[in-house]
Amino acid sequence: MKTIFQQALSQALNTEVTVTDFRALEGGSISKAAKIESNEGPFFIKWNDASYHKLFETEELGLLKLRKVLPDFVPQFIGSGIVDYTAFIILEWIEPAKLKPDYWEDFGKKMALLHQNSDNSYGLDYTNFIGSLPQYNAIGNSWIDFFITNRLQVLIENAFNKNLLGNSHLKKFFGFYSKLYSLIPEEKPALLHGDLWTGNVLCGNDGLVRVCDPAIYYGHREMDLAMTTLFGVFNERFYDTYNQYFPLEPGYKERFNIHNLYPLLVHLNLFGLSYLSPIEQILKAYA
Numbered sequence: 001m002k003t004i005f006q007q008a009l010s011q012a013l014n015t016e017v018t019v020t021d022f023r024a025l026e027g028g029s030i031s032k033a034a035k036i037e038s039n040e041g042p043f044f045i046k047w048n049d050a051s052y053h054k055l056f057e058t059e060e061l062g063l064l065k066l067r068k069v070l071p072d073f074v075p076q077f078i079g080s081g082i083v084d085y086t087a088f089i090i091l092e093w094i095e096p097a098k099l100k101p102d103y104w105e106d107f108g109k110k111m112a113l114l115h116q117n118s119d120n121s122y123g124l125d126y127t128n129f130i131g132s133l134p135q136y137n138a139i140g141n142s143w144i145d146f147f148i149t150n151r152l153q154v155l156i157e158n159a160f161n162k163n164l165l166g167n168s169h170l171k172k173f174f175g176f177y178s179k180l181y182s183l184i185p186e187e188k189p190a191l192l193h194g195d196l197w198t199g200n201v202l203c204g205n206d207g208l209v210r211v212c213d214p215a216i217y218y219g220h221r222e223m224d225l226a227m228t229t230l231f232g233v234f235n236e237r238f239y240d241t242y243n244q245y246f247p248l249e250p251g252y253k254e255r256f257n258i259h260n261l262y263p264l265l266v267h268l269n270l271f272g273l274s275y276l277s278p279i280e281q282i283l284k285a286y287a
Contacts, residue, residue: 005036005045008088012079013040027199029270030055030132035093042093043078053087056080058128060089062194062214069117069191072204073110074211091212100207104234107201107209108241115190115221115246122146122189124217130195130266133158137217143187144180146219147262152177155265164268164276172283179286183258185249189218196224197263198232222252226259257282 002019009017021037031048046056057080066074078090100106123146124137136154140146156173159165193200194215202210225242228234242248261282268275 001034004047004084004086004088005034006038007083008045008047008079008081008086008090009036009038009040009043011081011083012090015040042095044075044091044093045088046091047086047088050082050085050087052132053080053082055129055132056087056089058126059213061126062128062216063091063212065191065216066114066193066211066214070110070114073114073209074214075202094202094210095205097203097205097207099203103203103208104237105241107234108238108243109245110209111193111196111224111238112242112245114193115224117191118188119191119218120189122218122220123150128194128215128217130215130263131270133266133269135194135215135217143189143220144184147184148177148180151262152265155262155269158269159265162269164273169280169283172287176283176286180258183286184220184222184255187220187249190221192217192219192221192224194219194224195263196227197230198228198234220259221246222248222255223259223262225252226256227263229256230260230263257285 002022005022006017006019009019018039019036020039023035025033025035028046031046031052033044033046036043036045060077060080063074063077067077075094076092078092080089121139121141122143123139125139127137128135136150138150152173156165156170160170193211194217195213196211200211200213202212204210225239261279264275264279268279
């Protein structure tokens with residue numbers, strides 16, 4: 001891989017680069033990743049076969065959008081492309097450090113500031129990805145309609161076609177849809193990270209938060225907050241500070257399970273039946 005890394009870095013930096021060392025990183029379920037040491041410094045690289053180039057292109061767009069809003073919130077994008085039938089994306093290397101005492105307060109404030117960036121409609125003007133699955137973002141004026149059509153139904157159909165969901169599940173979902181209008185308060189579209197779980201949260205060398213692997217779109221801000229509770233634990237100071245800067249509607253924590261149907265359906269489609277039980281439990285709670 002050293003030759004591919006050198007070619008990728010040289011292409012991204014538009015100069016001849018020598019890779020002196022690299023170390024594979026754990027954690028990715030879709031693509032492989034490594035820390036690269038080079039004569040130009042350390043870098044983070046993620047790669048896959050060339051068919052994944054669109055995924056990395058939309059990740060690039062998401063990172064640039066977030067960085068435009070909050071420059072110190074995401075790693076700096078270095079470059080992306082294809083070399084030797086290998087698609088890649090290169091970012092600055094974030095050297096882990098000890099969390100500052102106000103790490104979680106800073107994180108909550110930054111998420112509130114991010115979500116205060118709004119748009120006239122829900123969605124996005126292009127399709128991006130959540131994991132390796134297309135994330136459809138057809139523009140809409142109603143969050144509930146957008147949520148049903150672009151977040152739930154498309155994944156339910158995929159899961160049904162894979163025999164991961166049955167007719168009884170479809171019936172329960174269709175009954176559930178009509179209840180959403182009274183369960184979820186309408187809000188202005190907010191710019192979302194879109195995949196905000198602990199694996200996509202880092203601590204920079206300044207002791208403050210960085211986020212990576214965005215799946216951005218304009219949506220209901222509770223979607224981001226709900227996902228923080230799904231795979232890992234965020235400190236309560238995060239939610240308290242967020243609420244100080246951008247207060248949430250009462251009962252927001254009770255709605256988290258509804259929003260988390262989306263990432264659970266993503267995982268059901270990607271990783272199989274181990275994610276069916278929590279979906280069934282949520283549907284049962286609103287039967």
